Amino acid sequence: MQPRDLSAHGVYRAGRGIEEVARELDLDPDDLVKLASNENMYGPSPAAVEAIQSSAEQMHSYPKASHADLVDRLADRWGLAPEQVWLGNGGDGVLDYFARAMLEPGDAVLVPAPGFAYYPMSARFHHGTIREYTLSKADDFEQTAETVLEAYDGERIVYLTSPHNPTGTEIGNDDVAEIADRTDEETLVLVDEAYGEFTDATSARALVDERDDVAILRTFSKAYGLAGVRLGYGFVPEEWADAYARINTPFAASELACRAGLAALDDDEHVEKTVETAQWAREYYHEHLDAPTWESGGNFVLAEVGDAEAVADAAQRDGVIVRDCGSFGLPECVRITCGTREDTKTAVEVVNGVLD
Numbered sequence: 001m002q003p004r005d006l007s008a009h010g011v012y013r014a015g016r017g018i019e020e021v022a023r024e025l026d027l028d029p030d031d032l033v034k035l036a037s038n039e040n041m042y043g044p045s046p047a048a049v050e051a052i053q054s055s056a057e058q059m060h061s062y063p064k065a066s067h068a069d070l071v072d073r074l075a076d077r078w079g080l081a082p083e084q085v086w087l088g089n090g091g092d093g094v095l096d097y098f099a100r101a102m103l104e105p106g107d108a109v110l111v112p113a114p115g116f117a118y119y120p121m122s123a124r125f126h127h128g129t130i131r132e133y134t135l136s137k138a139d140d141f142e143q144t145a146e147t148v149l150e151a152y153d154g155e156r157i158v159y160l161t162s163p164h165n166p167t168g169t170e171i172g173n174d175d176v177a178e179i180a181d182r183t184d185e186e187t188l189v190l191v192d193e194a195y196g197e198f199t200d201a202t203s204a205r206a207l208v209d210e211r212d213d214v215a216i217l218r219t220f221s222k223a224y225g226l227a228g229v230r231l232g233y234g235f236v237p238e239e240w241a242d243a244y245a246r247i248n249t250p251f252a253a254s255e256l257a258c259r260a261g262l263a264a265l266d267d268d269e270h271v272e273k274t275v276e277t278a279q280w281a282r283e284y285y286h287e288h289l290d291a292p293t294w295e296s297g298g299n300f301v302l303a304e305v306g307d308a309e310a311v312a313d314a315a316q317r318d319g320v321i322v323r324d325c326g327s328f329g330l331p332e333c334v335r336i337t338c339g340t341r342e343d344t345k346t347a348v349e350v351v352n353g354v355l356d
């Protein structure tokens, strides 16, 4: 026997891990700087580490109280009813919930190109079909209502990413509202704010009160440094918030993840330090990389380096792992995550050395 026809399904390629690269190049992992997956330069919040250690004894229980506590805490912080907060196994898990809640077999979704690989993957898993809108380099990957609406043709979900991965560009809330206005009543406009903490722009969260066709995605993976525990959340309009109870995988967020998330939310110092350093590093890349870069609202910068694969390979041999954007359809660009001050400077030195 065989699984269903998966020939249209892509394979997700994550940024390469330190151990993997160290083994391949026969280097000490401690000598490598990994700036390929937009992870937190300071690691997890120490408070989250402590919470996981002290909740380890609770691993035999299903995460009932911790799940409810985290939902309540997020609802409180964002001024929403608890039902409007959808927890998931990473932001990716929440993307699956949106697809599961929205798509009938054959429904189409509209995704950005270049864009985050998991949008089309998730939609295909849920028997959806994919159409793309283009963010073009000629326009500096600018995101406007017009860019999206020109491509729109009645799709059930429109995915927006702000700040956008891998380019760093943003879309204003007026444009989001305009897209929601000018698309069908049954079209969901999903605003992915995975990097929302790193920008000064305001969240599209207010639109969730004003309308029933905008939802938001957020994650603990980036600014909170919890990528390894897999914890993300969505905000959805009140009108259909109860769908969660019908579509969620029971206990999608684990006991350890929920405890870590609760602790991380209280650790303002860690988030502030992370965001501050990312903002410093973005500027440092803009000023010092010997390659064109784009303004970024995230904890990464896109740089045009020529042959990205060759540059990434050479940088890696010199101890710095960056993301070759070939898989995003940008074979001339690398994406470099904001590191600590030291790692950011090392990255610039190494990449400039390679470009030389």
Ligand SMILES: *Cc1c(COP(=O)(O)O)cnc(C)c1O
Pocket (backbone or CB within 6 Å): 089, 090, 091, 092, 093, 116, 161, 164, 165, 192, 194, 218, 219, 220, 221, 227, 230, 231, 232
């Ligand atoms: C990292 C990221 C996510 C979510 O990642 P998780 O680790 O699954 O929370 C979602 N969207 C974009 C654009 C991202 O870069």
